[in-house]
Amino acid sequence: MTLQKRYRLMASLASGIVFGLGMAISGMTNTQRVQGFLDLAGAWDPTLAFVMAGGMFVTFIGYKFILKNPAPLFDDTFHLPTRTDIDKPLIIGAVLFGAGWGLVGYCPGPAIAGLSYGYTTTLIFVPVMILGMLLAKPLAKVF
Amino acid sequence: MHPFVLALIGGGLVGLAAVMMMGLKGRIAGVSGILSGVFSDSSGERLWRILFVLGIALGGAIPTLISDSFAPPVPDTSTILVIIGGLAVGLGTGLGSGCTSGHGICGISRLSPRSMVATCTFMAAGFICVYLLKHVFGG
Secondary structure (H helix, E strand, O other): OOHHHHHHHHHHHHHHHHHHHHHHHHOOOOHHHHHHHHOOOOOOOOHHHHHHHHHHHHHHHHHHHHOOOOOOOOOOOOEOOOOOOOOHHHHHHHHHHHHHHHHHOOOHHHHHHOHHHOOHHHHHHHHHHHHHHHHHHHHHOOO | OOHHHHHHHHHHHHHHHHHHHHHHHOEOOOHHHHHHHHHHOOHHHOHHHHHHHHHHHHHHHHHHHHOHHHOOOOOOOOHHHHHHHHHHHHHHHHHOOOOHHHHHHHHHHOOOHHHHHHHHHHHHHHHHHHHHHHHHOOO
16 A cells, blocks of 8 residues: 555545544533534524534635645545536435434534444434445436 | 633634645535545545544544543433434535535635535524424424
């Protein structure tokens, strides 16, 4: 394995750890808090807005500087999505995702970050979610 | 510390992770895309995905190792709803090519039109779903 490849793997692990730490500190792994944010008609909990604001602020500024460079530190090129079309799977997918998110209060990141709590909900949610991701591939061909 | 301050710091850390992923490796830190790639991508692109997902699980465990006060309350959603919700989140992020991190944080920061539309759509769907759940069906 080349040294650069090794650095890339370490970078993945390190980013993952920082990501999970952020999720757990922010309150995103608290399903009731997430549902509280989505409950506009109830006792609205604005906490999630602060998570989004903090995340977007840092990412927006960081990306601005990084993407001026020809390549990332440990790879020859940036791997950026290039599509700009708004198609049916994007909308249907987002509707389904939002509905599931509201139903349980978990999106993929916090569900993984919350695995260590050992709650039954999380331990059921994560494998079922992965199953759904795998089923999405053949389903996407229908649209 | 006030929950809003923790949320801002935690959100900032998620942003930092996204910036690290792009600056070091040139990748979008989108959890759903990386996670599904663990099971479907070619072998050469699998290990970094596994490490990223493993990192999230490890990083998520750190606060509770320091203080039990970081452990959130046990979710009270019924098992059948957890299964339906998990399936919907998996199918939805697969079809829609992303979730809160990939579309919401990384995509909007790149001003991607697809991500902006997706984020507005899943937020709206989340609001409607919780409205129905809490105020119409009274769960």
